[in-house]
Amino acid sequence: MDISPKTSNDISFDDFKTQILSDYKIAVLSRTCSLLGRKEVLTGKAKFGIFGDGKELPQLAMAKAFKNGDWRSGYYRDQTFMMALGLLTPKDLFHSLYATTDIEMEPMSAGRQMGGHYVTYSLNEDGSWKNLTQQKNSSADISCTAGQMPRLLGLAQASKMYRKLKNVDASKFSDNGNEVAWGTIGNASTSEGMFLETINAAGVLQVPMVISIWDDDYGISVPAEYHATKEDISEMLAGFERTSEKPGFEMLKVKGWDYTALMHAYENASDIAREEHVPVVIHVTELTQPQGHSSSGSHERYKSKERLNWERENDCNKRFREWILETGITSEEELSALEKNITKQVRLAKKEAWAEYLSTHGPHRKKLIALLEAAAHKSPNKNFISKIKNDLIANEEPLKKEMAQAARKAIRYLIGEAHPEKEELVNWTKNFLLETQPKYSADLYNEGPNRATNIPEVKPVYDDGTEDVDGRIILRDNFEKLFENNPNALVFGEDTGNIGDVNQGLEGLQKKFGKDRIADTGIRETTIIGQGTGMALRGLRPIAEIQYLDYIFYALATLTDDVACLRYRTFGKQKVPLIVRTRGHRLEGIWHSGSPMGALIHSLRGMYILSPRNMTQAAGFYNTLMKTDEPALVIESLNGYRLKEKKPQNLGDFCTPIGKVETVKSGTDITLVSYGSTLRIVEQAAKELLEVGIDAEVIDAQTLLPFDIYHDTVKSVEKTNRLVVIDEDVPGGCSAYILTEILEKQGAYQFLDSAPHTISAKAHRPAYGSDGDYFSKPNTEDVFEKVYAIMHESDPDSFPKLL
Ligand SMILES: Cc1ncc(C[n+]2csc(CCOP(=O)(O)OP(=O)(O)O)c2C)c(N)n1
Ligand SMILES: [Mg+2]
Secondary structure (H helix, E strand, O other), X not given: OOOOOOOOOXXXXXXXXXXXXXXHHHXXXXXXXXXXXXXXXXXXXXXXXXXXOOOHHHXXXXXXXXXXXXXXXXXXXXXXXXXXXXXXXXXXXXHHXXXXXXXXXXOOOOOOOOOOOOOOOOEOOOOOEOOHHHXXXXXXXXXXXXXXXXXXXXHHHHHHHHHHOOOOOOOOOOOOOOOOEEEXXXXXXXXXXXXXXXXXXXXXXXXXXXXXXXXXXXEOOEEHHHOOHHHOHHHHOHHHEOOOOOOOEEEEEEEOOOHHHHHHHHHHHHHHHHHHOOOEEEEEEOOOOXXXXXXXXXXXXXXXXXXXXXXXHHOHHHHHHHHHHHOOOOOHHHHHHHHHHHHHHHHHHHHHHHHHHHHHHHHHHHHHHHHHHHHHHHOOOXXXXXXXXXXXXXXXXXXXHHHHHHHHXXXXXXXXXXXXXXXXXXXXXXXXXXHHHHHHHOOOOOOOOOOHHHOOOEXXXXXXXXXXXXXXXXXXXXXXXXXXXXXXXXXXEOOOOOOOOOOOOOOOHHHHHOOOOEEEOOOOHHHHHHHHHHHHHOOOEEEEEEOOHHHHHHHHHHHHHHHOOHHHHOOOOOOOOOEEEEEEOOXXXXXXXXXXXXXXXXXXXXXXXXXXXXXXXXHHHHHHHHOOOOOEEEEEEHHHOOOEEEOOOOOOOOEOOOOOOEEEEOOOOEEEEEOOOHHHHHHHXXXXXXXOOOOEEEEEOOEEEXXXXXXXXXXXXXXXXXXXXXXXXXXXXXHHHHHHHHHHHOOHHHHOOOOOEEEOOOOOOOOOHHHHHHHHOOOHHHHXXXXXXXXXXXXXXXXXXXX
């Protein structure tokens, strides 16, 4: 058998032996973690466990080919890869099982993510970029099968962009585009649309991406025949293979227990992707799942005896071991000793991790017991409080929630009492909650000084001769400045490049800035967002365009699962400064006039959602966003591109503030809050109301996430004592959200003399045509009549009944 290294870096046979034994150690280390990890779930110390057993060998090969500056976008099986690169220790793995909330102990997510989700840090403590070319990078995993694929496309495309773009400071992100983005995915997950869409886009774009498919024939209980046409992913993807005439993919197929074949395949793949920028698929077959899919069930339920036997015989670690012995690399005794040693090592790591986990709240328990004891002593309800205390004494390893519950329940027995012991317990409880909550809730948005809401407003400047132009001209000319000022900015989408978008907000810019920066894409919303996500993770400033707001739903999974929660799930260790540009609100028909803002603001917490009323405000938002580093969605008004606006002098400089409402008409009788296209309807209604003696104050919410952080709306309600929120979302949608913000967060209920109201669209999708619009969405008459009715109710003499 030929076991010579055959690697490009010629190494001696002794070195090769050392390398094999070191690989074997990692394979065993990883496997032992999987075996002991599962036990932690079965004994109740951890809630859920999903491990990398059965996939160790190919990950060792992938780790060898992975270089500084490279990126991984993978899934929950990759623990061996992470261990091989020194990015995950056994102790880290156990901390992630226990969900330790200390980031120093649980470096992957500070206990926010289940185990098996891997991340490296892209940011310094102050939020600035680290030099990502000097480290190995893993983009933060998500649990959704194939959800890692769209992002992988962008991570790979970034290399291509850095090789092509001029004048970009790539020093922290790329060495002339020589970085490979490595994707991993399970065989069953290749059935997902996201996988297939990514494959096609990568083939078109020709980006340095290597996708490994870990094929163990199953997706939980469902075997291959249900997943892939011809039951074979390589065959299924054969049409994507490159030929001598046409670019496409390099396709490799290799058995997951074959060490040397794996090493060669991965080195080969790395060279092809890195040097030629050609995407590669490595289909790794004959893998197994020694413990079944995860801790939530046993695979004996659905695998035949034959299959289980086959898996035992072909377990990659077992076959690796046999091969090592067959080739005489080392002896049985030596391997057994090594394995024993590793078991000891992992047991110790597990023990230490558990002790450390407990140490994070153990002292709190001790203190709480003492406080309960003291308070019980002073209280007529001593028996009840002592019971709580004794239960806590009996619970030697309480969860944080159990301590919070004990304290909060004990305080109820102290109602009406006044003594220092009670006060101390109350203070302890408040502090405990205050200290604990951020562990679970911080870092949804950037909380540092460069956060989007901190970017100061810069007003548009007009001179006397300012001309009125179509709104789209302001956008276009502002984009021109934006691309001049930011060499790392790029925009891409359907019809974005050659024609400069369907509304010509980018007209002529491709000619000026080139096809790479102002780019057309295929019709594939999910991977358009994926391109933006991956490139933003690597220091570029992508603007991903979704042609119409109604089509954002195709990409919503990637936006909500990946983009919006990236900062949160990495505990602020990665950032994704992606701008999503789209256009929506009222125009024509079901799929070109939707305004599903409630659906978006509720699924995209973690992003900024901006709904400017005109193109000047929109352009100002883009300028603001370029100064910060957070993901945002900007919805331009579809019916506003041809409306006239005054053209500012300071294009590229003026900044619309984020989180600030704007009063567009002051008034004294009632506060009307709206945004986007509907605002124009409301402004018209306000004019007509003035004719009957009702002076409405009109507020443009303009940023929906976050809404009015300065609480200006309540100041208006304090003056008018009446409130209506108007939008064109469904009833109970975004208008209800805004109303809650004003009533609950801003406390406006105390100033109201009339019941607050919302006016929204009908519950159905908007019908086609002008009449369809009128009868589907709120119109001027609706707003007028509702406001009039409110005024009539409060002052029927001045405002006699209208209808
Ligand atoms: C979108 C989505 N659907 C369903 C699931 C539940 N789920 C988790 S893993 C899995 C099977 C994946 O199988 P495969 O891709 O072959 O990976 P393996 O676990 O076998 O390595 C399923 C259905 C999920 N996480 N995400
Ligand atoms: Mg599988």
